[in-house]
Amino acid sequence: MQHQQLMELAGERSFKRGLKYFQQGKVTDIRHSLDNQFQALVNGRESYSVTLSLDDGNWQGECSCPASDHSDFCKHCVALALSIEADEQLDSAIKAKLNRLTKAELIELLGRALYEAPEQYQVLKSELLG
Numbered sequence: 001m002q003h004q005q006l007m008e009l010a011g012e013r014s015f016k017r018g019l020k021y022f023q024q025g026k027v028t029d030i031r032h033s034l035d036n037q038f039q040a041l042v043n044g045r046e047s048y049s050v051t052l053s054l055d056d057g058n059w060q061g062e063c064s065c066p067a068s069d070h071s072d073f074c075k076h077c078v079a080l081a082l083s084i085e086a087d088e089q090l091d092s093a094i095k096a097k098l099n100r101l102t103k104a105e106l107i108e109l110l111g112r113a114l115y116e117a118p119e120q121y122q123v124l125k126s127e128l129l130g
């Protein structure tokens with residue numbers, strides 16, 4: 001699914017907030033059940049439980065936050081959808097390879113990737129150092 005479609009589902013405001021949550025790594029405990037359902041916690045000011053399901057290529061969202069009473073697809077749903085999509089971009093061969101690297105090798109690899117992406121470097125830095 002493209003960002004454009006998520007933006008249409010959630011509205012631009014919620015999409016941008018969800019994108020920020022995703023970039024800051026606020027989505028945790030992602031679980032994937034067999035019937036194309038995903039559950040996770042999204043930790044903003046409070047933690048909310050989010051459930052997404054894929055129905056004919058379209059996301060259906062449910063969230064425990066108060067904002068989702070008014071919209072089916074809140075910023076927490078956006079953050080989870082982006083996390084799932086990012087995860088799917090790493091194919092299994094790459095994941096298997098990453099699993100075999102040492103921590104030092106991973107840090108070196110991350111350092112090289114971030115050198116090419118200064119914006120992501122700033123996100124990581126504020127995530128780690130506050």
Ligand SMILES: [Zn+2]
Nearest residue numbers: 063065074076
């Ligand atoms: Zn929510």
